Amino acid sequence: MLDYRIGFKSSETEHSQMNLVIAGKIPAWLRGDLLRNGPAKFILGTYQVNHWFDGFSMLHRFSFIDEKVNYCCKLLESSALKQAIKKQKLCSEGFASNPGYNFLPRILNFSTRPSDNDNVNIGIFENTSLAMSEGITQLQFDPVNLKTIGQFIYHDKIRGSLTTAHPHYDHQKKEVYNFTIQIGPNCFYNLYRWKVGADKRDLICKIPAKNPGYLHSFGITNQYVILIEQPFILNKLEFLFLNLPYIKNYLWDPSLGACFTVINRFSGEIVLREYTDSFFTFHHVNAYEINEKEILCDVITFKDSSIIDAFYLNNIEKLNIPMSQFRRFHIKLNERMINIQPLSSHSLEFPQINYQEFNSKPYKILYSVSYPNESTFFNQLIKTNLESGIEKIWAEDGCYPGEPVFVPNMPFSEEEGVVLSIILDTKNGCSYLLILNAKSFTEVARAFLPHMIPFGLHGIFNFK
Ligand SMILES: [Fe+2]
Numbered sequence: 195m196l197d198y199r200i201g202f203k204s205s206e207t208e209h210s211q212m213n214l215v216i217a218g219k220i221p222a223w224l225r226g227d228l229l230r231n232g233p234a235k236f237i238l239g240t241y242q243v244n245h246w247f248d249g250f251s252m253l254h255r256f257s258f259i260d261e262k263v264n265y266c267c268k269l270l271e272s273s274a275l276k277q278a279i280k281k282q283k284l285c286s287e288g289f290a291s292n293p294g295y296n297f298l299p300r301i302l303n304f305s306t307r308p309s310d311n312d313n314v315n316i317g318i319f320e321n322t323s324l325a326m327s328e329g330i331t332q333l334q335f336d337p338v339n340l341k342t343i344g345q346f347i348y349h350d351k352i353r354g355s356l357t358t359a360h361p362h363y364d365h366q367k368k369e370v371y372n373f374t375i376q377i378g379p380n381c382f383y384n385l386y387r388w389k390v391g392a393d394k395r396d397l398i399c400k401i402p403a404k405n406p407g408y409l410h411s412f413g414i415t416n417q418y419v420i421l422i423e424q425p426f427i428l429n430k431l432e433f434l435f436l437n438l439p440y441i442k443n444y445l446w447d448p449s450l451g452a453c454f455t456v457i458n459r460f461s462g463e464i465v466l467r468e469y470t471d472s473f474f475t476f477h478h479v480n481a482y483e484i485n486e487k488e489i490l491c492d493v494i495t496f497k498d499s500s501i502i503d504a505f506y507l508n509n510i511e512k513l514n515i516p517m518s519q520f521r522r523f524h525i526k527l528n529e530r531m532i533n534i535q536p537l538s539s540h541s542l543e544f545p546q547i548n549y550q551e552f553n554s555k556p557y558k559i560l561y562s563v564s565y566p567n568e569s570t571f572f573n574q575l576i577k578t579n580l581e582s583g584i585e586k587i588w589a590e591d592g593c594y595p596g597e598p599v600f601v602p603n604m605p606f607s608e609e610e611g612v613v614l615s616i617i618l619d620t621k622n623g624c625s626y627l628l629i630l631n632a633k634s635f636t637e638v639a640r641a642f643l644p645h646m647i648p649f650g651l652h653g654i655f656n657f658k
Pocket residue numbers: 314359360410476477652
């Protein structure tokens with residue numbers, strides 16, 4: 195009997211242009227490409243990487259046209275992958291894996307770190323498609339044939355060793371917001387704006403940090419950017435002088451609490467810095483202003499950073515995934531207060547909303563995966579209605595869903611449309627793409643893959 199563990203096995207065969215067998219009926223209005231990114235190649239010769247997040251990236255494209263689904267997948271041709279294939283071993287430092295001891299102090303070793311294995315997310319910024327991770331090097335690829343084009347270079351002086359794989363995109367203004375994290379004797383979070391197509395990014399503000407916290411995502415409203423400095427802090431001397439895998443430079447210190455910094459996204463002025471009790475987070479869900487001086491900031495939180503330990507490949511035999519809590523942080527700028535409210539009784543991850551139309555705005559629907567206890571991998575899709583409190587669940591025996599992506603069928607709707615999710619079906623050792631009616635949260639169709647796709651991370655729907 196196969197189980198969730200096959201989702202952490204290498205599956206590195208590339209496929210080009212195959213029509214998938216469909217059960218059910220694909221909606222005729224659904225036209226465009228679901229693009230996905232995630233770790234796929236975990237083995238190099240006799241060497242296995244240490245962690246789920248260290249697998250080499252595979253890009254996937256599910257193309258919907260005329261009620262059919264065409265599929266292809268291709269390994270991201272990072273320099274990290276090319277070197278590793280050539281030498282049949284890991285040659286560059288990853289998230290939690292490294293090629294071994296290097297006697298050269300880190301500061302004399304000029305290769306980027308972590309490597310350019312951008313296996314976390316995908317950004318489609320008009321004609322620029324990027325594979326992204328927390329490493330500073332973003333790789334551009336062709337969204338049709340998935341071929342890697344090369345490093346995407348900004349011709350500016352904004353420095354940093356790290357960034358986030360979750361930039362925000364203002365679709366109307368065609369502007370991308372993100373941070374770089376600059377590590378040196380003095381460390382900074384550099385908040386920038388990139389007007390898509392421009393040669394350079396604009397530095398909005400530079401926030402000093404004694405020991406930067408691990409940063410995976412952040413919040414944005416019409417006026418503000420919300421940076422949460424969590425107490426999983428970087429030892430900058432280790433980062434600069436030792437050759438530890440990137441995440442091994444961080445230390446959990448709950449005595450520090452979590453620091454909310456609210457920045458005016460236009461002027462760069464810091465309007466609030468306040469602390470809450472400690473928590474760990476990967477994912478912001480949404481944030482918006484309810485009036486000029488109050489912000490709601492919704493985040494998936496964990497009590498500590500142990501979820502990172504849970505996904506070392508040595509630990510997946512016996513899962514111990516800490517339970518998450520979906521929480522709302524009500525930030526009162528005048529009173530310098532942050533009130534906290536739970537928003538779901540379920541443990542959620544990989545949160546998705548109708549991002550293009552509801553990010554930075556009041557919203558009511560969240561799609562995510564969930565899990566019932568610490569020893570079960572994500573085995574449900576869940577739709578949470580924040581107004582009514584009603585939650586709808588999709589689940590099937592032996593099946594493990596990936597991040598759900600909502601595709602709307604009409605403007606300004608959070609429920610009229612479909613939800614797409616790659617499901618690992620351990621009953622037959624293959625994956626399929628599930629298409630749910632977003633409103634009823636019931637199955638519309640599924641498209642069968644001839645192989646298993648390892649558990650992925652994030653993706654995006656690109657309309658045509
Ligand atoms: Fe993420």
